[in-house]
Amino acid sequence: MSTILTVIKKEIIDTLRDRRTLMSAIVLPTLLIPVLLYGFSKLSSTIIKKEKEKKLSIAILNQPSDFSTYIDTSKYKLVTDMDMEKGRDAILGDDLDAMISFDESHNQAVVDNKTAKVNFWYKSTNLAVKDRLTGIFDDYEEDLLDDRIKSLALSKAVLNPIELNRYDIAPKKEQIGKLAGGILPYFFIIFCFMGCMYPALDLITGEKERGTIETLLTVPASRFSILFGKVISIALVGIAASGLTILGLVVALKVIPDIPEDFMEAISNMVQVKYILMLFAMIIPLSLFFAGLISALAIRARSFKEAQSLVTPISFLAIMPAAIGMMPGIELNWTTASIPIMNIALATKEIVAGTIDMGHYALIVLSLIVLAIIAVVLSFRQFSKEGMVVN
Amino acid sequence: MIQIQNLSKTFNLTKAQKKELKTNASSVNAVNNISFDCQPGRIFSLLGPNGAGKTTTLRMIATILKPSAGDIQVSGHSVIQAPELVRSKIGFLTGSTKLYDRLSPGEIVDYFGQLHNMDKALIETRKDALFTKLGIHEFSKKRIGQMSTGMKQKVSIARSMIHDPQVVIFDEPTSGLDVITAASIIDLIRECKEANRTVIFSSHIMSEVDLLCDDLAIINKGELVYKSSMDNFRKESAGTSLTEAFINIVSKHNPVAA
Numbered sequence: 001m002s003t004i005l006t007v008i009k010k011e012i013i014d015t016l017r018d019r020r021t022l023m024s025a026i027v028l029p030t031l032l033i034p035v036l037l038y039g040f041s042k043l044s045s046t047i048i049k050k051e052k053e054k055k056l057s058i059a060i061l062n063q064p065s066d067f068s069t070y071i072d073t074s075k076y077k078l079v080t081d082m083d084m085e086k087g088r089d090a091i092l093g094d095d096l097d098a099m100i101s102f103d104e105s106h107n108q109a110v111v112d113n114k115t116a117k118v119n120f121w122y123k124s125t126n127l128a129v130k131d132r133l134t135g136i137f138d139d140y141e142e143d144l145l146d147d148r149i150k151s152l153a154l155s156k157a158v159l160n161p162i163e164l165n166r167y168d169i170a171p172k173k174e175q176i177g178k179l180a181g182g183i184l185p186y187f188f189i190i191f192c193f194m195g196c197m198y199p200a201l202d203l204i205t206g207e208k209e210r211g212t213i214e215t216l217l218t219v220p221a222s223r224f225s226i227l228f229g230k231v232i233s234i235a236l237v238g239i240a241a242s243g244l245t246i247l248g249l250v251v252a253l254k255v256i257p258d259i260p261e262d263f264m265e266a267i268s269n270m271v272q273v274k275y276i277l278m279l280f281a282m283i284i285p286l287s288l289f290f291a292g293l294i295s296a297l298a299i300r301a302r303s304f305k306e307a308q309s310l311v312t313p314i315s316f317l318a319i320m321p322a323a324i325g326m327m328p329g330i331e332l333n334w335t336t337a338s339i340p341i342m343n344i345a346l347a348t349k350e351i352v353a354g355t356i357d358m359g360h361y362a363l364i365v366l367s368l369i370v371l372a373i374i375a376v377v378l379s380f381r382q383f384s385k386e387g388m389v390v391n
Numbered sequence: 392m393i394q395i396q397n398l399s400k401t402f403n404l405t406k407a408q409k410k411e412l413k414t415n416a417s418s419v420n421a422v423n424n425i426s427f428d429c430q431p432g433r434i435f436s437l438l439g440p441n442g443a444g445k446t447t448t449l450r451m452i453a454t455i456l457k458p459s460a461g462d463i464q465v466s467g468h469s470v471i472q473a474p475e476l477v478r479s480k481i482g483f484l485t486g487s488t489k490l491y492d493r494l495s496p497g498e499i500v501d502y503f504g505q506l507h508n509m510d511k512a513l514i515e516t517r518k519d520a521l522f523t524k525l526g527i528h529e530f531s532k533k534r535i536g537q538m539s540t541g542m543k544q545k546v547s548i549a550r551s552m553i554h555d556p557q558v559v560i561f562d563e564p565t566s567g568l569d570v571i572t573a574a575s576i577i578d579l580i581r582e583c584k585e586a587n588r589t590v591i592f593s594s595h596i597m598s599e600v601d602l603l604c605d606d607l608a609i610i611n612k613g614e615l616v617y618k619s620s621m622d623n624f625r626k627e628s629a630g631t632s633l634t635e636a637f638i639n640i641v642s643k644h645n646p647v648a649a
Contacts, residue, residue, distance in 0.1 A: 006505040010494075017493040017534075211489040215550070218453045219506035220479035386456050387402070 003221040007229025008236070015199045015237055025195035025237045029244040033187060034252035041256060051128035058133070059087050061101040064110075070136050091121055097129050098122040113148055174353040182326040184249065185348040188242040189341060192283060193318040195241025196290040197311055199234045204298040205307035227383040231291045231376055238287035239280075246279065278351050278361070282344050285368035289340075290318070292375025299382040321345065332356075337363045340371055392589055393429040393452060393558060397461035398422055400447050400613075421447040424461070425615040427608050429591050431557070434584050436604035436621075437593040440641055444613040445593045446485075449562045452591065453483045466557050466589075479507065482556035484547055486566030492536030496527050496546040499535070500553050507554035514553065521549040525575070541572035548579055558589045565599065577603065597633045601625075611641050 015021050055075060059082035060067070071078065079096060090096035101119040103109065109116035118137065122129045149156055207213040216226060294311055301307035318341060324330065325345025332346040337360040347364050350356040382388050400422040409415065422444040429435035439445045450456040452463055454474040462469050468476040490499055497518065504514035522528045525545045535543060544564075551559070561580060565573035580603055583590045594600055600607065600621075607624055609617040617640045619627070628636030 002508070003506060006502065010491075010498075010502045013498070014491055014493050210492075212491060214450075214455055214485070215483065215503075215547075216506075217455045218478055218481060218483040219503065220475045220508065221506055222475065 003225040004229040004232065007226055008233050011199075011203055011230055011233035012236065015203065015233065018198070018202055021198045021202065021237065024198050025191075025241040026244060029187075029191040029195070029241045030248045032191075033245060033248040034255065037249075037252045038256045047127065052132070054128075056097040056129060056132065057095070059090070059096055059099045061087070061099070062104055062106065063100075064102055064106050067102070067140060070140050075132075088121060091123055094126075097126055098133055100133070110144060113152075171354075174355060182328075182345065182349050184246070184352065185345040186322045186326050187249075188245040188279075188283065189286070189318055189322040189344060190315075191241040191245045192238045192287050193290050193315055196234050196238035196287060196294050197315070199237045200291060200294040200298045201304055201307045201311065203230050203234060204295055205301045205304055208299075208301075209303050223383055224380055227295070227380055228376070231288070231295055231379060234295065235284075235287040235291035238290055239283055242283045242287065243280070246276070275351050278356070279348065281365050282347065282368060285365065285372040286341070286344060288372035289368060289375045292372060292377075292379045296375065296379040296382045299379065299388050317341070325349075332360050334360070334363070338367060340367065343367070392431055392464075392466060393435075393591060394464040395425060395427050395448075395452075395461070396463070398425050398448065398451065398458055398463060399460040400444070400451060400456060401459040420613050422451070422610075423613040425608075425610060425613075426461075427615065427618050429558075429589050429606070431589045432584060432587040433605040434580060434590040434592055434603050436600045436607040437591060437610065438600065438607060438637060439593075439610040442612075443610045445610060446562055447613075448610070449483075449485075449560050449591065449593060452558075453481055453560055454478055479554070480557045482551040482554070482559045483562075484551040484560070484564050485562035486544075486564055486568075490535045490543055490546055490550070493534060495534055496522070496531050496549065499546060500549050503550045504553045509554060517553050517555065518549070521552060525549055540567060541569055544568055544572055544576065548576065552579075556588070558591070559583050561590065561592045561594075563594055564592075565594070565596065597637060601633055609637065609640050616640055616643070 055077055057077045057079050059079045061082065061084065082090070082099065084101065087096060087099035091099060099121040103117050106116045106118075120133060120137070122133070124130065149159070207216070217223070293314065297310045297314065298307045301310055321339060321342035322345045325342040330336065330346065332343070332350050336346055337343045343364045347356060347361055399420065401418050401420050403418045404412065404414070404416065412419070425448070427435075437445050437448060447456060451458050451470065452465065454470050454477050458471065462471055465477045466480045468480070470477050494502070500518050500521070501514055504518070509517070522531060525548060527545055527549060530538065530542055535546065538546070564576050564580075568576070577599065580590060580592060592603065604621045606620050607618070608615060624636065625633070631639070
């Protein structure tokens with residue numbers, strides 16, 4: 001036991017002095033979510049505001065006289081001398097934002113209570129153009145409709161045979177929890193893997209490559225103690241990376257403005273000791289599993305570069321199930337609870353939403369513990385082979 | 392004391408290794424049925440050309456590799472039956488040994504002291520004595536990555552000797568070192584002899600062998616081709632240099648009976 005603790009102490013000091021590991025396991029997980037959230041909310045609000053306030057250049061062909069009242073000239077610049085062909089080219093060349101063309105028979109169709117056709121050209125890549133002009137058409141259409149109803153002496157209810165009232169009784173916590181809870185594990189599973197990957201390559205393959213492993217094997221300690229000390233150190237870095245991802249989210253929510261209150265409330269519910277403990281009960285065996293698995297591969301490699309090429313494809317084993325678990329419609333049940341990694345993503349959704357089934361949860365934690373044990377045994381088998389350890 | 396009895400080591404070859412060695416054989420005998428003893432208070436030199444099996448033999452003594460056949464007794468303990476006890480008795484230093492670049496000399500020596508189950512006070516006492524003797528104090532706060540090869544080798548020595556081993560294995564310890572650092576290692580090997588430790592030493596430098604050794608064995612292609620006392624070797628090679636004598640023995644390649 002004292003050997004294991006000695007190895008852990010040394011490996012943690014050594015790892016914390018490695019810039020590459022610090023970057024991937026500490027700095028990136030802590031900052032990624034706050035930077036993403038802040039950047040996304042700031043960028044999207046700036047873009048939306050800009051697009052809403054931008055004065056759009058539009059061309060209107062065969063404009064009916066009553067339509068001009070719907071166009072606020074402080075927000076729209078009317079471009080004249082356009083025909084259909086010139087207008088399309090101008091939109092494609094970004095000289096014009098949109099073109100509206102009324103049929104020549106438009107006024108007659110309105111009077112005859114017939115459907116009048118209006119054509120509208122725009123580029124969907126120009127954000128907000130479609131929405132802003134569709135809003136104008138909706139107002140125009142509603143006014144025309146009111147006139148027709150009045151002239152026909154009908155009640156507006158004739159056009160609305162039913163009134164559908166929707167009541168979503170799912171608590172906000174559950175609604176937002178399932179959304180946010182789907183994204184969160186995607187990040188902490190990836191960072192857990194990355195957090196384990198660099199220390200494993202450095203503490204195992206790096207030690208082989210640098211030739212320090214030979215000296216380490218001449219101390220009066222069992223190979224298992226040495227390996228287990230290393231695997232625990234690697235797993236601790238993975239756990240720290242996952243924990244910092246969650247911490248990053250909490251800090252981001254506290255610091256970043258413009259986050260909807262409902263969302264804040266739902267996420268704040270997640271930051272309870274009970275839920276955090278439940279997440280860590282999954283993260284700890286998951287990290288040990290990653291540490292054991294990556295170590296088993298790292299032992300086989302002769303160089304850091306070779307180890308990277310062996311381990312990188314395995315990262316898809318972490319990313320894919322986590323991504324699938326993030327998809328809507330995939331629910332936690334006895335089958336999905338048995339699928340490694342995906343089960344963590346699904347369980348996190350349920351934990352955050354407050355709807356976790358404790359039977360499913362117990363199966364997940366137990367299966368992760370079994371996987372962690374298998375991975376550690378696998379790495380020990382590799383470490384016991386003298387040809388694997390000494391180049 | 393080290394007693395090597397009918398020691399053999401066979402390595403299975405991978406496809407890549409077969410290609411590299413241009414052979415169809417599934418395995419290679421790196422060491423084949425060798426026997427010799429190393430006595431306390433004497434320096435034993437293990438000589439041989441590159442690829443002769445010297446490092447494999449030393450690694451088996453250090454329990455890094457397991458013998459395929461035969462056994463080695465180190466201070467009365469078998470490397471097969473009690474490898475951890477053997478490791479507690481030995482200090483292992485090679486010319487190619489590297490240290491942890493991100494740690495300081497003090498941290499490395501503490502680490503190895505703790506792995507040898509030494510208590511804190513004893514580690515401090517031994518560390519201070521070794522650092523004073525080797526002149527490590529002046530750069531003890533520096534990290535290994537910022538040190539010269541000579542400084543690193545001094546730290547390697549302190550790391551190998553922290554637990555006061557009865558048996559010391561030196562595998563080409565002066566390779567790549569400047570004259571001054573090499574001389575300090577030669578002094579250390581002498582001091583080990585004076586302290587009645589068992590010393591086994593492998594080198595390509597015949598002048599070092601001549602200067603230090605009491606007994607020697609020459610191995611070639613994994614087989615023991617010569618073993619004798621240094622005095623006897625000098626007598627037998629009268630009229631030729633020790634290097635020439637060594638080359639003559641290797642080229643004759645006459646394994647002696649175990």
